[in-house]
Amino acid sequence: MTTTSSPVTTRQGVLELAQVSRWYGNVVAVNDVTMTIGPGVTGLLGPNGAGKSTLLHMMAGFLAPSSGTATLDGRRIWHTHEIYRQIGLVPEKEAVYGFLTGWQFVLSSARLHGLPSPADAARRALDLVEMTDASGRRIETYSKGMRQRVKVAAALVHDPQVLLLDEPFNGMDPRQRLHLMDLVRRMGEEGRTILFSSHILEEVERVAHHIEVLVAGRHAASGDYREIRRRMADRPHMFRVRSSDDRRLAAALIGDPSSSAVSLTEQGVEVQVTDYARFTALLPRMARDLAVHLWQVSPTDEDLESVFSYLISGSTR
Amino acid sequence: MNTVVADITYRAMLGRKRIWLLVLLPVALVALAALLRLVNGQDEQTAVLLMKSFAIGTMLPLLGLIAGTGVIAPEIEDGTIIHLLAKPISRPVIAVTKFVVAASLVAVLAAVSTYVAAYLLAGSESGIATGFTLGALFGGVAYAAVFLLLGVLTRHAVAVGVIYALVWEGVVGGYVPGARKFSIQQWAQSLADQVSSSPFFSTEVTLGFAVPAMVIVTIGAVVWTGQRLRSLSLTGDD
Numbered sequence: 001m002t003t004t005s006s007p008v009t010t011r012q013g014v015l016e017l018a019q020v021s022r023w024y025g026n027v028v029a030v031n032d033v034t035m036t037i038g039p040g041v042t043g044l045l046g047p048n049g050a051g052k053s054t055l056l057h058m059m060a061g062f063l064a065p066s067s068g069t070a071t072l073d074g075r076r077i078w079h080t081h082e083i084y085r086q087i088g089l090v091p092e093k094e095a096v097y098g099f100l101t102g103w104q105f106v107l108s109s110a111r112l113h114g115l116p117s118p119a120d121a122a123r124r125a126l127d128l129v130e131m132t133d134a135s136g137r138r139i140e141t142y143s144k145g146m147r148q149r150v151k152v153a154a155a156l157v158h159d160p161q162v163l164l165l166d167e168p169f170n171g172m173d174p175r176q177r178l179h180l181m182d183l184v185r186r187m188g189e190e191g192r193t194i195l196f197s198s199h200i201l202e203e204v205e206r207v208a209h210h211i212e213v214l215v216a217g218r219h220a221a222s223g224d225y226r227e228i229r230r231r232m233a234d235r236p237h238m239f240r241v242r243s244s245d246d247r248r249l250a251a252a253l254i255g256d257p258s259s260s261a262v263s264l265t266e267q268g269v270e271v272q273v274t275d276y277a278r279f280t281a282l283l284p285r286m287a288r289d290l291a292v293h294l295w296q297v298s299p300t301d302e303d304l305e306s307v308f309s310y311l312i313s314g315s316t317r
Numbered sequence: 318m319n320t321v322v323a324d325i326t327y328r329a330m331l332g333r334k335r336i337w338l339l340v341l342l343p344v345a346l347v348a349l350a351a352l353l354r355l356v357n358g359q360d361e362q363t364a365v366l367l368m369k370s371f372a373i374g375t376m377l378p379l380l381g382l383i384a385g386t387g388v389i390a391p392e393i394e395d396g397t398i399i400h401l402l403a404k405p406i407s408r409p410v411i412a413v414t415k416f417v418v419a420a421s422l423v424a425v426l427a428a429v430s431t432y433v434a435a436y437l438l439a440g441s442e443s444g445i446a447t448g449f450t451l452g453a454l455f456g457g458v459a460y461a462a463v464f465l466l467l468g469v470l471t472r473h474a475v476a477v478g479v480i481y482a483l484v485w486e487g488v489v490g491g492y493v494p495g496a497r498k499f500s501i502q503q504w505a506q507s508l509a510d511q512v513s514s515s516p517f518f519s520t521e522v523t524l525g526f527a528v529p530a531m532v533i534v535t536i537g538a539v540v541w542t543g544q545r546l547r548s549l550s551l552t553g554d555d
Contacts, residue, residue, distance in 0.1 A: 063550045081404070093395070095397045097328075097329065112404040113405065
């Protein structure tokens with residue numbers, strides 16, 4: 001090893017993005033985002049294509065912001081390789097050196113960091129992700145979840161203050177997912193700054209104490225998961241109801257304050273619901289009282305895109 | 318130079334199928350020389366022709382291309398390079414290490430096969446074997462540096478490299494007198510010519526031009542590779 005560097009003093013591990021934008025030609029991937037990520041677990045939530053990976057890559061020093069600044073504890077991240085003493089990165093891409101064993105891969109990570117006892121550090125990291133038993137096998141023989149865990153071990157080997165994970169739970173089986181979630185949560189409780197991206201709200205709220213929502217490159221919402229969840233549930237919902245007597249049901253529904261608009265279409269009754277809880281309790285009761293059979297009740301705008309779009313339009317930005 | 322980066326790169330280059338790609342041309346060169354020796358016996362003119370057209374003219378740029386781009390381009394393509402770059406190691410150090418791996422592979426494979434092939438055909442006559450071995454050694458190092466740079470400059474490094482090797486080095490460098498001065502192949506031959514006293518062979522590029530040119534191109538390409546790696550951007554799927 002010939003790597004040398006000055007020791008990095010222990011710091012807070014605060015990531016800051018100030019008015020960061022990133023564009024590719026005419027396409028804006030990230031648009032004027034300002035956020036501060038401190039110790040604890042933060043989830044970066046957004047649909048596919050929202051710019052989460054672009055944002056993470058800028059925080060990890062693998063992409064220069066087109067405008068604005070990305071810093072870690074006040075130090076610019078781009079072009080600063082010393083920053084990796086503090087940062088551990090788990091990229092989304094599955095590719096790892098398949099010809100290495102798990103042990104060789106994590107050990108190489110420890111040696112590249114110039115750790116004083118790389119073998120001990122590698123052993124500890126593999127143990128942390130429960131990959132000790134399989135560490136003698138080549139990575140190309142691993143399942144997707146195992147690859148993910150060995151990548152996490154390599155990112156953790158130098159005990160970084162900041163851990164960035166890009167869609168870390170993708171492709172994991174439920175047991176592995178729970179285990180990694182538990183690990184992430186624990187590391188957050190230890191005071192590390194952990195940021196992970198995901199497009200699944202349930203995943204984020206199980207692990208993160210704080211959520212940043214990114215939609216179409218914009219910072220759409222920020223808060224703890226209860227706040228985000230409430231805002232998602234409180235939005236107006238669209239339902240389509242098919243029944244044995246749509247006209248009768250529509251007439252009754254329009255008389256109730258839980259819905260703001262009811263229209264009769266060939267596909268059934270379309271209801272704009274303003275009070276979600278009241279509507280879902282009311283509908284079966286109403287159908288029973290009117291002796292109408294319900295064939296189908298389906299939300300028509302439950303896809304993530306429309307949920308996120310609502311968050312954008314409702315945000316104060 | 319970083320030994321861990323070198324270790325991983327050697328493993329990637331020499332592991333399994335990829336080693337066959339590297340040894341294919343050197344083996345072909347030796348086999349061709351052995352065949353010619355069997356058919357014609359030792360012949361200095363044939364030796365020079367084979368060395369010029371196949372060893373230096375074909376094998377060397379292609380070996381440089383396979384090794385130079387092979388040490389870095391696939392890793393950038395599939396994202397595994399992150400494992401090396403997300404570490405507190407300066408990017409120029411990574412570039413130098415990758416260059417050392419590529420250059421050592423090309424130099425050893427090209428030099429050994431060139432010497433064996435030339436010796437089979439011409440023995441130690443007129444210093445042909447020694448001269449072309451020296452040319453292959455230094456020419457291979459320069460090619461490795463240029464193709465390493467190509468591997469970080471473009472995602473189509475192999476295609477661009479093949480066009481460069483065939484069109485510039487093969488056609489332009491071979492037939493356009495002015496362009497010959499700027500051809501690694503010609504520089505390698507200039508080195509060979511310096512050592513060899515064969516009457517079947519002379520080059521136009523002087524040693525006084527070839528050696529500094531080779532040094533400048535090699536160092537320049539490695540430094541540029543380091544700078545490119547510093548600013549290497551990786552984008553995600555979204």
